[in-house]
Each structure stands twice: as structure tokens, then as C-alpha cells.
Amino acid sequence: MTRVLIADDHQMFVDGLKSLLIEEKEVCVVGEAKNGYEVIEICDREHVDIVIMDINMPLMDGIQASRELSKKHPAVKILGLSMYNDRDYISDILKAGARGYVLKNTGKESLLDAIATLQSGSNYLSDDVSKTLLSGFMKKGADQMMEKLSDREREVLDCIASGLTTYEIGDKLFISKNTVETHRKNLLYKLKARNTAELVNNAYKQRLIQ
Amino acid sequence: MTRVLIADDHQMFVDGLKSLLIEEKEVCVVGEAKNGYEVIEICDREHVDIVIMDINMPLMDGIQASRELSKKHPAVKILGLSMYNDRDYISDILKAGARGYVLKNTGKESLLDAIATLQSGSNYLSDDVSKTLLSGFMKKGADQMMEKLSDREREVLDCIASGLTTYEIGDKLFISKNTVETHRKNLLYKLKARNTAELVNNAYKQRLIQ
DNA sequence: TAATCCCTCACTGAAAACAGTGATTTGACC
DNA sequence: GGTCAAATCACTGTTTTCAGTGAGGGATTA
Numbered sequence: 001m002t003r004v005l006i007a008d009d010h011q012m013f014v015d016g017l018k019s020l021l022i023e024e025k026e027v028c029v030v031g032e033a034k035n036g037y038e039v040i041e042i043c044d045r046e047h048v049d050i051v052i053m054d055i056n057m058p059l060m061d062g063i064q065a066s067r068e069l070s071k072k073h074p075a076v077k078i079l080g081l082s083m084y085n086d087r088d089y090i091s092d093i094l095k096a097g098a099r100g101y102v103l104k105n106t107g108k109e110s111l112l113d114a115i116a117t118l119q120s121g122s123n124y125l126s127d128d129v130s131k132t133l134l135s136g137f138m139k140k141g142a143d144q145m146m147e148k149l150s151d152r153e154r155e156v157l158d159c160i161a162s163g164l165t166t167y168e169i170g171d172k173l174f175i176s177k178n179t180v181e182t183h184r185k186n187l188l189y190k191l192k193a194r195n196t197a198e199l200v201n202n203a204y205k206q207r208l209i210q
Numbered sequence: 211m212t213r214v215l216i217a218d219d220h221q222m223f224v225d226g227l228k229s230l231l232i233e234e235k236e237v238c239v240v241g242e243a244k245n246g247y248e249v250i251e252i253c254d255r256e257h258v259d260i261v262i263m264d265i266n267m268p269l270m271d272g273i274q275a276s277r278e279l280s281k282k283h284p285a286v287k288i289l290g291l292s293m294y295n296d297r298d299y300i301s302d303i304l305k306a307g308a309r310g311y312v313l314k315n316t317g318k319e320s321l322l323d324a325i326a327t328l329q330s331g332s333n334y335l336s337d338d339v340s341k342t343l344l345s346g347f348m349k350k351g352a353d354q355m356m357e358k359l360s361d362r363e364r365e366v367l368d369c370i371a372s373g374l375t376t377y378e379i380g381d382k383l384f385i386s387k388n389t390v391e392t393h394r395k396n397l398l399y400k401l402k403a404r405n406t407a408e409l410v411n412n413a414y415k416q417r418l419i420q
Numbered sequence: 421t422a423a424t425c426c427c428t429c430a431c432t433g434a435a436a437a438c439a440g441t442g443a444t445t446t447g448a449c450c
Numbered sequence: 451g452g453t454c455a456a457a458t459c460a461c462t463g464t465t466t467t468c469a470g471t472g473a474g475g476g477a478t479t480a
Contacts, residue, residue: 165435165437166436167436181438184437184438185438185439185440188438194438195438196437
């Protein structure tokens with residue numbers, strides 16, 4: 001009997017999954033969580049085999065929750081879940097300790113498959129997902145290796161997105177506007193953007209803001 | 211017996227809902243659709259009482275599908291469904307002919323409530339949703355009436371976010387750069403932004419892109 | 421018919437962003 | 451002690467954006 005915890009902030013989805021999993025004889029739902037904190041809390045006091053972890057959750061999201069959970073309860077297997085077939089999402093949660101990933105737009109079969117596979121000790125990635133991951137690695141080698149931003153650059157990026165001008169940013173961060181210009185230039189280079197508009201756009205796409 | 215059609219592009223959510231509704235004696239699921247076209251198609255050949263209509267769907271979204279469905283099959287009752295407690299979403303789909311709206315983060319009770327209420331001939335809005343709608347009307351009078359963008363403006367907005375300059379946009383859309391400047395100005399005004407960076411940022415926050 | 425909205429275009433001047441280059445200081449790491 | 455990355459600052463142009471204003475044509479609607 002696999003003991004499953006469902007973590008998703010959409011109660012209706014949770015209700016649906018529960019009713020779906022109850023039909024399965026070798027699975028039982030031992031709890032549900034609406035955010036990362038509740039996941040940790042429940043795993044602290046309940047025996048849980050698998051957490052079905054949605055990525056987008058309030059307060060603490062699925063990525064952060066996976067990080068903390070795999071530290072605190074390494075035996076608990078995490079199955080990442082989201083609606084996005086997005087390379088960053090997938091790799092982020094896998095890095096954070098998840099052992100599988102399924103998309104919400106696949107049917108219940110793949111979910112049951114994933115649960116069984118994880119419970120047996122293996123990892124599970126659906127075809128779509130592994131394709132995305134692979135294409136990501138290919139790209140990484142080829143055209144774009146997404147460079148990391150420094151703390152200061154991230155700070156400047158936030159200011160830019162808020163609509164502040166170079167001068168105002170310098171004022172706010174107590175540095176010269178020339179320095180801000182340099183940071184701005186480096187941001188444009190690192191995010192491969194041609195101007196602020198594309199910069200903010202790419203920052204959103206790479207989840208550097210919000 | 212209420213005959214329900216589920217329209218949502220996330221198969222897993224559909225599977226969950228189905229399994230949840232099957233338990234109810236006075237409800238039966240007569241079909242499922244992954245986009246607006248399939249909704250129309252199924253309603254053409256099946257007797258459907260209520261469509262549970264997700265708003266975000268590929269090819270044809272829930273809003274457009276509601277519009278067409280309420281023209282073609284006015285007897286079919288539409289229950290709007292989405293994860294966003296967003297004034298525009300709600301009012302859009304209600305205007306398009308839906309008779310109720312529920313959020314995915316509410317439980318199955320409110321869904322069953324909504325189905326029963328719609329079937330009885332009334333309209334259904336959950337507390338959260340009606341609050342949002344009301345606060346929307348209040349705000350409209352007060353501080354900010356978020357103005358809608360025209361098609362052309364949306365097009366220009368996309369180009370701006372892609373990093374194109376005013377001149378390049380004019381080139382791409384076969385209009386003068388002066389015209390693009392005007393659109394840009396109107397966008398800045400409507401989205402209350404001071405420059406392109408804030409424009410793109412606000413556009414993301416208001417879900418006008420992505 | 422008048423009013424309104426959208427799309428179109430034009431002109432000006434000021435402000436800001438962008439490109440290119442070079443340089444110093446600080447702290448971490450080997 | 452040398453290397454390296456990050457953060458700081460400066461200077462010079464060119465390009466782009468932004469603000470303000472005005473205006474005409476077309477479609478819709480009250």
C-alpha cells in the first residue's frame with residue numbers, strides 16, 4: 001500500500017485526484033497540503049511514501065518544499081507536477097530532489113504509472129518531459145548557456161522592471177549612474193536582450209522576476 | 211440526472227473531476243473536451259445540460275467557446291472554471307453567456323453546489339468570485355479603471371516585448387513609426403507605465419502576455 | 421446625424437538608453 | 451602572491467524613447 005500526500009493549492013484538483021486514487025487498491029491518500037509548509041508539517045508526523053508536489057503554490061512553492069523535504073525526509077519520494085512542460089521548471093524541481101515529473105495535461109494512467117515506478121525505487125519522466133529536458137541540454141551546449149546573475153545585477157533588474165530610470169536606480173542604491181549603466185549593459189548581455197523591454201520579457205521567461 | 215460535459219485541456223484534472231462526479235447519483239458525465247471546438251462538436255450531437263468550461267484552453271478558449279455555444283445551443287448552461295479570481299476573466303465569460311463561475315481552489319462542494327444551482331435554472335457565483343466582481347465595479351468608479359487594449363495595441367505590445375524598436379515594429383506591421391509611437395504612448399498610458407520596462411512588467415502582471 | 425473609438429500619420433525637443441572602451445578596488449580562491 | 455569575478459566609476463557618441471500636440475479617415479452606435 002503506497003501512502004500518498006497530495007500537495008496542490010487548487011482544492012478542486014486535489015478533490016479530483018483523491019477520488020481518482022481512492023479507486024486504486026494499492027494506493028491510499030494520507031493527506032493533502034495547500035503549500036510547502038503544510039507538506040513538511042505532514043511529513044513530520046505522518047508516514048508518507050510519495051508526495052505529489054505541484055510546483056506553483058503560495059507561501060512556499062513546490063521547488064523550495066522539495067529542497068527542504070529531501071533534506072529532512074530523504075526517504076520520501078517526490079513526484080513533481082505542473083501544467084508547464086518547461087525546461088526550467090523540470091530541471092529545478094529535479095535538482096531540488098524530485099524523482100519524477102508528470103504534466104497535468106496527461107491522463108491518470110501516467111500518474112498511476114509514475115506512482116508505481118517511484119514506489120519501486122526508480123525514477124519517472126514521461127516521454128514529453130524527457131524530450132524537453134534533452135532539448136534543453138542540447139540548447140545549453142549550443143546557443144544559449146544561461147549565465148547567472150550576481151546579486152547586484154538582480155537588484156538592478158528589479159529596479160529596471162519597476163520603471164526606474166538609470167539615474168533613479170543609482171540614487172536608490174547609492175551608486176553612480178555610470179555603475180548602473182554597466183550593470184544594465186551586463187544584464188542585456190547575459191539575458192541576450194537588445195533593450196529594456198526584451199530584458200524584462202526574458203527575465204520573466206527565465207523566472208528571474210515574479 | 212444532470213448531463214455534464216467537462217472542458218479542460220489538462221487531462222489529469224478531467225480524470226479527477228470525472229471520478230469525483232461519478233460518485234454523485236444525480237450527475238453523469240457525457241463527454242470531455244480539450245478545447246472550444248470539441249465542446250461545440252459534442253454539444254451538436256449529444257444532449258448536454260451543463261458544460262464545465264475551463265477558460266484557458268488551446269485553439270479556442272473558454273470565452274470564445276461560451277460565446278459560440280450560447281448562440282448555437284442557448285439551452286446548454288455554462289459553468290465557468292479557472293484558477294484565477296480575476297475580474298476580467300469572470301466578467302468576460304459571464305458576458306459570453308456563462309451562468310456561473312467557480313474557482314479551482316475551492317473544493318468539490320462548491321462545484322456540486324454550482325451544478326445543482328445551474329440545473330435548477332439559477333445562476334451561481336461563489337462568495338469569493340462575487341466579491342471580486344463587486345470590488346471590480348467599485349474600483350472602476352474609483353481609482354483605476356483598467357482600460358482594455360485594442361487588437362492593434364496588443365500586437366504592438368507583443369512586438370515591444372520581443373525587443374523590437376519602434377522603427378522595426380512599423381516595418382513589421384506595415385505602418386509608420388509615428389503610428390507605432392502613438393500606440394506605444396497609449397499603451398504606456400493605459401498600463402500606467404513610465405517606460406518600456408515597466409510596460410512589459412505590468413503587461414505580465416495583468417496577464418496581457420504569456 | 422452626431423458622437424465615439426480605433427487606426428493612422430506628423431513634428432518637435434528633451435530625456436533616456438545603448439555601444440564601446442578603459443580603469444580601480446575588493447574579496448575569494450588556489 | 452597571482453588570478454579572477456564582482457562592483458565600482460568615467461567618457462563619448464549615437465540611437466531610441468518619451469511628452470506634447472494636432473489631425474484625418476473609417477467603422478460603430480446612440
